[in-house]
Amino acid sequence: MGLDTLTPSSLADARTAVRTAVVRRVRVPLPTRVARAATLVGGLALAGSTFLAWTWTPAFPGDLTVTGYPGGLQVLTLILGAAVAVFALASYGVRGLGWLVPAGATAALRRLALGGFAVTWFTVIAIAVELDGLANLEPGGVVAAVAAAVPLVGAWALPDDTREPGPARELPDAVEILVIAAVLALGLLVFTYGIGTSYGQLFGGFLIAVGFGCAALARAGLARRLTALTARHRSVTTAAAFLAAAAFPFTQSDDRYATVAANILVFATVALGLNVVVGLAGLLDLGYVAFLGVGAYTAALVSGSPASSIHGFQLPFWAAALAGAAAAMLFGVIIGAPTLRLHGDYLAIVTLGFGEIFRITVNNLDGVSGPDVTGGPNGIPNIPDLDILGFDFGAEHVVFGVTLGRFANYYLLLLVVTAIVVLVFRRVGDSRIGRGWVAIREDETAARAMGINTFKLKLMAFALGAALAGLAGTVQAHITYTVVPEQYLFAGPVPPNSAFLLAAVVLGGMGSITGPLLGAALLYLIPAKLEFLQEGQLLAFGVALILLMRFRPEGLVRDRGHEAEFHTEPNVDAKAGV
Structure with missing residues (x-):
């Protein structure tokens, strides 16, 4: 339709159609709104519960007795709770978060909520086993156990919004390479944290958190986009991966x-x-x-x-x-x-x-x-x-101010x-x-x-x-x-x-x-x-x-x-x- 064919009636019809579309977009069914709110509030509550003491004795590894400073397994719960809240905001359509869920938010939210629930209850059960009974839980541990169930219920009550992700926006090569480098740096950080876990319970929680986190990223469609990104820069990705691995002894x-x-x-x-x-x-x-x-x-x-x-x-x-x-x-x-x-x-x-x-x-x-x-x-x-x-x-060698021991040498x-x-x-x-x-x-x-x-x-x-x-x-x-x-x-x-x-x-x-x-x-x-x-x-x-x-x-x-x-x-x- 050209500009010369526009009439007052056609303009009115267009305004009505736009107004109707906006109203339909805003009028989300009540159960969906309640589920979204529960997921968001539950994620925030779960993250907030990590700032409370979960047990009264430091006998449990990680010392979960400190109020206001998460430690040990609480850190994993904090990360998963915050991730649930962020993805819940993305499901609301908050500007700037849409890139997180190109394939839809519901499936990713379910995995993150399930991960938060699993890590929290894994910790609660480990406390009960290690310290001989649930009586060793402080109110903060009870709050965390209850809060972990809220986003889980809310996420499973959300309607499925899985969709085929559209093509990602083309970025300059330098920016794409920076994204790959950032992802590999994050991978190095995760690996370093996992290999450095000082007790079995923390490593068990780490495996649960990483497993559900990776599943959530895959369900959100980010894994596919990252795969496409690395495929376009295959040689750079391989070289960067080995550089990141080579940086491990220096950490x-x-x-x-x-x-x-x-x-x-x-x-x-x-x-x-x-x-x-x-x-x-x-x-x-x-x-x-x-x-x-x-x-x-x-x-x-x-x-x-x-x-x-x-x-x-x-x-x-x-x-x-x-x-x-x-x-x-x-x-x-x-x-x-x-x-x-x-x-x-x-x-x-x-x-x-x-x-x-x-x-x-x-x-x-x-x-x-x-x-x-x-x-x-x-x-x-x-x-x-x-x-x-x-x-x-x-022998030990000092490289870039870092002392590399025998096994670090052989690692390289x-x-x-x-x-x-x-x-x-x-x-x-x-x-x-x-x-x-x-x-x-x-x-x-x-x-x-x-x-x-x-x-x-x-x-x-x-x-x-x-x-x-x-x-x-x-x-x-x-x-x-x-x-x-x-x-x-x-x-x-x-x-x-x-x-x-x-x-x-x-x-x-x-x-x-x-x-x-x-x-x-x-x-x-x-x-x-x-x-x-x-x-x-x-x-x-x-x-x-x-x-x-x-x-x-x-x-x-x-x-x-x-x-x-x-x-x-x-x-x-x-x-x-x-």
């Missing part, structure tokens, strides 16, 4: 948590190598930890240990690393060549047997039951620290190894060989019918995965000072072992890069942090596995191929908000 005052971080990186790097075999090629390998052992024993033999059977022989680290990777690759070819014609459970049984054969063999090469090569049950001790270009990894070295593994995984996964592996994983018969040499590609996957594990093993040998057969079990109380490695790949997300890294970090930290559960650790771990497989069968980080495999209904992403 620590001692080597205590650098030790944990270094062990996590060993576990994560090996899990990423296993992801080549399981995630890309679809080969179930239950003896993968043996390749880690091959690399570790090779490095121990050629690194100048006094207990090494190769006396007076020491290679520089780069040569020892290549020797460990090559030896593991050779073993991968030797084991894979006669066994990779098997499929499914039969292949899994054979690889499980290989893992046990490796452990028994190195246990018997002690000079009594067999040749003196590996030292038998005593292993190869006294492996010297690395010295690369004059940099002694066993492992970060370089992890970067190499990630680079190899990404380049191979995007190559013709990687696409052939995915085709074999999806349907080997169809891949063979299309002319793919499935045996050759499976053998390449087996060899490459073994080489990556061997590379990580060369660093592990120097970190632990010694290698013994008991480190390379199929299943054991301490990772890495084959069962935990496979669990890290499956839970993290097969076929993805960040999935196994995240899965390995969680599976290493959970047994170490939840010692207060004692015999209940395995029970809690089993329940977590069941829930994750039920609600997130494709893993924590989704791979597109597995997502299509596990979800067959249309528009599942729109429903999930990710």
Whole structure:
């Protein structure tokens, strides 16, 4: 309609239509208004309750007896309560908060409210168990327990407003890179807080809070937008992620948590190598930890240990690393060549047997039951620290005014190894060989019918995965000072072992890069942090596995191929908000 066609009657009709639309927008049904108010007020009340004392005695870890200063688990409740209030304001349509909920606010509010309720009641129950009874709660704890239920009820009473998020507004490249850097800095802060939790109850609450927080961000549609942002700046994101990880030792005052971080990186790097075999090629390998052992024993033999059977022989680290990777690759070819014609459970049984054969063999090469090569049950001790270009990894060094201890040094070295593994995984996964592996994983018969040499590609996957594990093993040998057969079990109380490695790949997300890294970090930290559960650790771990497989069968980080495999209904992403 042009300006010359406007008449007084048409203008009046337009004003009436606008007025009607505004009235309809303002006239929200009463139950919805009550639910929104309950969610907002409940979130504020929950956050406010953390400034009250929850118990009368400091015997409970974190000292929740201080009024006016949240501590311990109260901090997590405060964060979740404040997040509920902010997202409730976003559901009201407050100007400036719409970017928080591009896919709708209700689903995100429900997850945040449920997280606040879970953390609060987890704390209340922990107080009752630790101090022998609910009588140890102060009025502030009772207020928090009641306040936690208010936003939960309000959020579930809200109507579902899930929608397909529209395209995000284009921002200058510099601004988008700053957003990515801010997100990675936040991730470093969260990781540092989690790894630095000083008692099991706080780590348990941390897991609950992070789990529900990430679910809320996904339901709000922010995860999808962040994924699109990082996809546009893939190289920058990868480099920034490693820079953020490299900054971790500089946030620590001692080597205590650098030790944990270094062990996590060993576990994560090996899990990423296993992801080549399981995630890309679809080969179930239950003896993968043996390749880690091959690399570790090779490095121990050629690194100048006094207990090494190769006396007076020491290679520089780069040569020892290549020797460990090559030896593991050779073993991968030797084991894979006669066994990779098997499929499914039969292949899994054979690889499980290989893992046990490796452990028994190195246990018997002690000079009594067999040749003196590996030292038998005593292993190869006294492996010297690395010295690369004059940099002694066993000594403390001051860098940028921060003292880096032994484990911080090895953590940074492992970060370089992890970067190499990630680079190899990404380049191979995007190559013709990687696409052939995915085709074999999806349907080997169809891949063979299309002319793919499935045996050759499976053998390449087996060899490459073994080489990556061997590379990580060369660093592990120097970190632990010694290698013994008991480190390379199929299943054991301490990772890495084959069962935990496979669990890290499956839970993290097969076929993805960040999935196994995240899965390995969680599976290493959970047994170490939840010692207060004692015999209940395995029970809690089993329940977590069941829930994750039920609600997130494709893993924590989704791979597109597995997502299509596990979800067959249309528009599942729109429903999930990710």
